[in-house]
Structure formats: C-alpha cells, structure tokens
Amino acid sequence: MQRGKKLKQLLYALLYLSPSLLIFIVFIFYPMLKTVYLSFYLTNPHGDPVVWKGILNYGTLLSSEVFRKSLFSSLLFVLYTVPGTILIALALALLANARLRGIAVFRTLYSATIGVSVASAATIWMFLFAPGNNGMFNYLLTLLGGPKVGWLVTTQTALPALSLMSIWMGLGFNFIVLLGGLQSLPEDIFESARIDGAGWWKQLQHITFPLLSPTLFFVLVVDTINTFQSFGQFNILTQGGPDNATNVIVYSIYREAFFNSRFGPASAQAVILFVIILALTLIQFGVVERKVHYQ
Template sequence: MGKRIDKERNKSDKKQWKLFASGVLYLLPALIVISVFLFYPMLKTLYFSFFVTTAGGVTQDFVGAGHYTRLLQSGAFQTSMWATFKFVLYTVPTGIVFALFLAVIANEKLKGMAFFRVIFSSTLGVSVAAGATIWLFLFHPTLGVLNNILAVFGIDGINWLTSSDWALVSVAITTIWMNIGFNFIVLLGGLQNIPEELYESSRIDGAGYWHQLFKITLPMLSPTLFFVSVVTLINSFQTFGQIDILTGGGPSNSTNLIVYSIYREAFYNGRFGYASAQAIVLFLIILIFTVLQFKVGERKVHYQ
C-alpha cells in the first residue's frame, strides 16, 4: 500500500514538473525580452554608478559610493530634486481631480455626451512632442493665445517659459493636459462599473446627488483612483519630453527635473557614472513612494 502511494506521489510530482517546464517554455520569449530590456539595463546602471566612465561609456576608476556622496553634497542636485517634488505636487493631485471632474460629467446620461467623451479623451492620442509643441505656441510671449487673453482684461503678459517663477508651472500645465485623456478614460470606466442598483436604493431612501457622490461614487471608485494615483505619480517623476522641448531645463535650472538632469549628465557631459547614480536614487525614490501608497493609500480602498 505504501509503495503504491509513493508511486502515485512520484507521478504527481513529475506531472507538476512537466506543467512547470511547459509554463516556463511558454514564458521564455517574454522572460528573454524582459531580461534584455529591463533587468540588464538596471544592473548595468547600478554597475556604472560605482565607476567613473569615459564619454563613450567605458568604465575607468572604481569610486564606490563616491557618486552618491557627491550627489548628497551637490547644490545642483538638491535644486533638481526640489523642482521634481514641486512638479509632482503640481501635477498629480490637480490632474486626478480634473480628470475625475470630467469623468463625473461625462458619466451623466445626457444626449450628445458621447461627443464630449471623445473630446475629453482626445489628448490620449497626442504624442509628447506634438503636445509640447502645441503649448509652446500657446505660451509664446507675444503671439501666444494665453497672453492675448490676458491682454483683453488689461493684464500684462507673462513670460511663461522664460521666467523662473512660471516655467515649472507652465510645464506642469502642459503635463496635466497631456495626461488628462488617460486618467479620464480609466476613471470613466470605473464609474460605469458601479452598479446602478446602489444609486436606485439610495434615491428610494431620499439621498441627494452630493450624498450619492461622497457615499457611493467615490468609495466605489477608490480602487480606480488608487490605480490612477500610482501611475500618475510614477509618470510625473519620469517626465522628460515636454521639459526638453519647452524649457530645456531652464531658466536657472528651475525646470531641471531629475530625469532631465540624468539626461544632461550622461549625454551632454559624458558622465555616465554620475548619471547612473542619479538614476538609482530616482528609482529608490519612486519605489519608496509607491510602497507608501500601497501601505497607506490602499487601506482606504473599498474593494467590492
């Protein structure tokens, strides 16, 4: 009897190993792609951060944690980090609230609302280069629409992209506009998945619109809001294209966010080791914020 049980157990183990091997075989192409384009660059970046490199990216002298020590003492890096945190603060809450506002409006069952849904989500089809170029013309000090509107009300024009007080705000406005389409579509999908029976029951109990919004809509939408907040935060930390086109990190490094700083150190100054150290610091910052969001924010998420 014992031998029979052992035999059946061995057959079961062999079957499990065959299933595991089959699964790995099917996943192998994806694992190769991920290893080549994700894991290898990450390990290479970590390796570079401990060396001084040539302009061609060849490692020379081992400096250990020297680059990281230099970063902590660098005024330029501190300015870059401060600008990055301000940019994230400008774009993430504002972008989510604005997209939620549009999604709530578009979720209303009114005639012609499908047209506005297309309009609200249209920025999703605009590339970073095209979107930044559009706003480059809007921010023009003399020909731009924004300053012409201000002139109608007798307000002096603003140097949107050449003033250190307004440049970061201008890039933030552009980023919010560019991300609104994605956030809108995701939030609208979340709204449309809320069961209508909940609203019908609340109306029977005499609940008004605002009571339904804060007691039903937002709690039921919390998983979608949590997802949007995590993605938007990560995207904000990784913003690059609009900065390169609109301001080039200026004026006075007021828009020199950490990703753009990494780009300049690597491809302008040829200091790949120093740039890699900044990239590792950015990775750790994003990781910490993401973990905090999951630890703190997910507690308030209402899963059905």
C-alpha cells in the same frame, strides 16, 4: 520519475516564456544591475568604468545643490500636475457619466488627449505660451489687463507652465479610468439614496467618492509614477532652464549622461529614480491587493 516529469514541464513552459524572458533579461534586468554597478564609478566618455568611487558618487550627488534642486523640482512638478489632472478629469467623468443623448461624442472628445504624443503636445503649447503679444495666453492676459509673461523663460512660471501642459496631456487617461470606475458603481445604492431624499451633492459626498476611492488611488499612484518620468516636454520646451528651474531628475540624467558623458554620476541619479518609483509601485500593489479583498 516525478522529477523528470517536472523538468519536462518546466522546459516545455519555457518554450512559451523564453522570448519574453530573454528580452527582459537583456534589456531590463541586466541594464538595471549595470546601472547600479556604473553608479559606483567614474567612466570614460565611452562608458567604461575607470575610477572606483563607491558610495561617494551618491554622497557628492546628495550634497550637490543642483541635484537637490532637481529632486525638489521633480517633486514640485508632481505636486502641481497630479492633483490638477485628477480633479479636472474627475469633474469631466462626473459630467460624462450622465445618461444623455449624444454623450458618446463627449466621451470621445474627453479621451482625445490619450492619443496626443508629448512631442506634439509640447509643440502646440509652445505656441500657446509664446512670449510675445500673439501667444494665446498672453493675449488673454492682456485682454484682462494683465502684464505679458515670458511663461517658459521666467524661473517662477516655467515649471507651473509645464505642469499646465502636462495636466492637459493626462486628462484623457484619467478621464477614461475614472469614468470606468464611476460606471462600475452599483446603481441600486444611488436608487435607495434618492428614495431617502439624498440630493446630488449628498450622493456624491457619501456614496460616489467613498466607493470610487480605490480607482482614485489607482490613478493617483499611476499619475505620480508617470509624472516623475516625464521628459519630452522638458527637452522640447525648456531644456531644464531657466536657471535649472525645470531640471527635473529624468532631464538631469539625460543631460549628465548624453551631453556631459558623466555616465557614473548619471547612473547614480538613475538608481535614485528607481528607488522612488519602486516605492510608489509597491504602494500601488499593496492597495490593489486590499481592493480585491473588500470587493
């Protein structure tokens, strides 16, 4: 009797849950397993597994100069991009947290990049980075007496240039989240600090930053995950070049799978990407759990 009722409850709940579950199974869980499966094979151009390679696919990858460079470039790209975005967005959020007339306008402007797609951002920045005299950055450089730079075609500058563009793109999201964090801080602590004579910097250092740290950690992890997954700017601006300097993991997966039809080795790279993202997500969940505890 009891069991019958439970089964009925489950079946009834599944009426509501099955549309989502069906999509997840077909387009997330099954393909994830299939990716792992394919990563042990060499495939034909149609994507059917033909030659069993087992763990060897991974061995070949990890010992390959090109793949190690891919991993390194991804890491470097994250290191350039994430701290930059967070620091600038934090500065903007602190500015826009003031109670001033017309502050809403500034807040809207600061969040604007959240609506900018990677394709339009990349196209705009392609022109800002134009190698000739009439590229905006080169023009500014020559005004300062500097040399002209082939921003996107020079190995040393290509990755930093893409980072600069990505920092800009990330400002809107980071600003919105950090401003939300600042606004949720309890006002009375600042009040009593002011009464005790604590100045602007002291308040920032001893109250704002510590209290904001959960939010900062949240954007740190989310940005890192998102930045690892960047693709559009690489495809539009550099195609992985010059000399593989911007051949980050996701771009490399795309190249291997859809240009070279090497679906097996590409899948092995996709599994490695999954492991990295999984680790980062688990860190994030861990922190969110902790945050709930001390609030």
